[in-house]
Amino acid sequence: MTLLRVEGLTRRFGGVVAVDDVSFTVGAGEIVGLIGPNGAGKTTVINLLTGLLRPSSGQIEFNGARLDSLTPHRIARAGVARTYQNIRLFRGLSALDNVIVGTHLRTRASFAARLAFAPAVRREEAEARETARALLARVNLGQREAARATSLPYGEQRRLEIARALAAQPELLLLDEPAAGMNPAEMDVLIALIRSLRDEGQTILLIEHNMQVVMGVCDRIVVLNFGRKIAEGTPAEISRDKDVITAYLGEEE
Amino acid sequence: MFGESVRQLMAINALLALSIYLTLACGQLSLANAAFMGIGAYLGAVLTLNAGWPFWAVIVAAVIVPMLVAVLVGLPSLRLRGVFLAIATLGLGEVLRVVIVNLRATGGAEGISSIPVKTHDWHLALALAVALYLTWRLRGSRMGYAFEAIREDETVARTMGINTTRYKLIAFVLSAALAGLAGVLKAHLFRAITPGDYGFVQAVDILTFAVVGGSASFLGPALGAVLLTALPELLRSNVLRDVVNFEAGWQTLFLNGVILLLVILFLPNGLVSLFTRQWRRPTPLASEPATVEAT
Amino acid sequence: MPDINWSQQLLNGLFAGSAYALFAVGYTLIFGVLDILNLAHQAIYMLGAFCALVLVTGNVAGLGPLPGGMQLPFWLATLLAMLVAGLLGILLDRLAFAPLRKRPDTHFSGMISSIAVALIFEALATWLFLPQRSQFPAGTIRPGAVTLGQGALSYSRVLVIVAALVLVVLLTVLLRFTKLGKAIRAVAENPKAARLLGINVEAIYSFSFFLSSALGGAAGIFYGLAVSRLDPTMGRSVELKGLAVIILGGMGSVPGAVLGGYLLGLTEVLSVALTNTSNYRDAIAFVLLFLILVLRPSGLLGARRVREA
Secondary structure, rough: EEEEEEEEEEEEOEEEEEEEEEEEEEEOOOEEEEEEEOOHHHHHHHHOOOOOOOEEEEEEEOOOOOOOOOHHHHHHHEEEEEOOOOOOOOOOOOHHHHHHHHHHHHHOOOOOHHOOOOOHHHHHHHHHHHHHHHHHHHHHOHOOOOHHHHOHHHHHHHHHHHHHOOOOOEEEEEEEEEOOOOOHHHHHHHHHHHHHHHHOOOOOEOOOOOOOHHHHHHEEEEEEEEOOEEEEEEEEHHHHHHHHHHHHHHHOO | OOHHHHHHHHHHHHHHHHHHHHHOOOOOOOHHHHHHHHHEEEEEEEHHHHHHOHHHHHHHHHHHHHHHHHEEEEEEHHOOHHHHHHHHHHHHHHHHHHHHHOOOOOHHOOOOOOOOOOOHHHHHHHHHHHHHHHHHHHOOOOHHHHHHHHOOOOOHHHHHOOOHHHHHHHHHHHHHHHHHHHHHHHHHOOOOOHHHHHHHHHHHHHHHHHHHHHOOHHHHHHHHHHHHHHHHHHHOHHHHHHHOOOOOHHHHHOOOOOOOHHHHHHHOHHHHHHOOOOOOOOOOOOOOOOOOOOO | OOOOHHHHHHHHHHHHHHHHHHHHHHHHHHHHHHHHOOOOHHHHHHHHHHHHHHHHHOEEEEEEEEHHHOOOOOHHHHHHHHHHHHHHHHHHHHHHHHHHHOOOOOHHHHHHHHHHHHHHHHHHHHHOOOOEOOOOOOOOOOOOOEEEEEEEEHHHHHHHHHHHHHHHHHHHOOOOHHHHHHHHHHHOOOOOEEEEOOOOOOHHHHHHHHHHHHHHHHHHHHHHHOOOOOHHHHHHHHHHHHHHHHHHHOOOHHHHEEEEEEEEHHHHHHHHHHHOOOHHHHHHHHHHHHHHHHHOOOOHHHHOOOOOO
């Protein structure tokens, strides 16, 4: 079943076409990699998918409904959560509080009820806290609950961002270069985490530079270069694709 | 140790400080509090003097009308980020002043004097208790977390499903309610109001309470309001009179400026951070505009 | 339609517009270069005016005559007072803005610290120059008026128009055609890139404050002379209108500030003439400000900036 369908997606900035007529799909339970050299338009695609940018043209369909004219919070409510390439945790909050904010979409309690000390509110808050604790444990940050988010080492901040996104129980998780800046040990933890998410049926669109991560976890890969899709296929097919090899070698020169 | 009127003024100013705390907690630097206070004060005075409403009804009206104005003003202006919201809300205060000067019922530039004294200490205590309760229960609530998220990073908050427009408007409207309440209580306490009481100077005073006290928790602004209200009295007290001869005049202004400067430079979390060991910050005073990275 | 003396209205509008423009160019310059709102600009405006007054009269109202009883001609006093105002601007930057530059919330904390410095300046002025109204002595400038059609404008008011014209042209030439001006514009565009190009960014900040404050001081001097009124709070009313002017023109845009100044001045005068009452004149600035912020946040000429997501 197709969860996400992107059709002819285009975004221009002034005269520059950052994303040019890109189409792809992500099936439920799939892990799709979105790769390409720097400046290929990957993050722009994520910003378009989450509503931070409006497409110049094209369509985004999620669960059969159009997403491309919705505001970011409605898109999130529809079931899309994301992380950021340049980690954007809530700097002043603890690790646990960051994840609790993530449960926003899964809680209901009104402030009026809280003013009245309604038992239902207390229950819900306790549940949200437990969910957040479980997620922190899930990403191996169980011991870090009280730590200030930005005091964590880099790799842990990346995983904390994933936990925060997961707290919304999204149908589609968008990971924007989760391995960037990680050392090999941190990367192994990340790969294990993504695999365990796949085993639970979590759908993921993964933007990544690191080929070890991409090849290790993706079912399918979409390659962008200069805003255009130049290839799509299984990891094995992509690693043999001539255009892809040229694009990457071209970048290293 | 303080005279009655100083204690009453402390309570009023604490209300105002909590009013601006609500918007700061949500990352919005709004300077409209003085204007909302003015609406509450003038509406209250007119209803008491010209319409003869009972005091409780006057208070209700002076809380609700600023909230309605806040909805009307907030919907278009809360899209603005950073200092632009501050500027737009300052403009609101100036427009209000001109309107008040030109309405017949509000007594023009001379304002209204001889408002009957109707505010008693229990009114002030109750109002302050309600405001403190409201702000205390905010922390840790679903809405409180949403406020913090918006204050820290509005863009991220939106992509996490938080309806930022809605929460900013709620903060703005609740803030208007407290300011209106402070305005009506003060008008029925000190009896005279003029259009000039609710302009830039008052707006800056309110902001100063929050900044000096520290806006990371609701206790900071309340503390700031109490201290800064007491300060001129302390300086004039008999104890100090022998040491320095302070007349409330340019010295108070000078001291306010120096304290504000020292706090913003050396105690970015306000005086309250002297008493709590909080790693939770430095808290941004309000959310800075963030841009979406493009590639 | 009331019987309107159009040439008089035009002169009044030009006078008001020039005063606004002169205040606003310095205000907007700091916003353009540092992206911060300097709410102490009005205090410098006020101190500049008093400084010139002291040099002309040789007397500090709160303390007494200057030693030596020196009294300078107005033009020399103006130049010296602009210099002092400029130096005060550098002091202001060092005191209120420089220590906060690296803070994540530098825009807000900077705005608040500039309020703090404004309070301090105003308090000092109240002590030194006394709270009541002061004015330049009669004869500081030749009495008399320029006439245009049926309108007349006193020399002191014409001086505001001429000074605004001259100073704005000088500022534009400096920004457009000199090396220093190019450096300022480079820093305004992108401080990091400017630093890589070898520009001393901190020095440019200091110089921008000097320039902005010298202009602000001049605005205070000429306006104070024209309306025969100097007092420690004289900057407050112009500050908020100045904000409206620079928002109108597009924050950071010098030509925008000039355009905004004249637009506001003429609109105000026109509204008074047409409605036959000045009751709502002071609201115009803020209604305009609000509309511009909500409808076209980049201002009339400031297309470059984006201030909302």
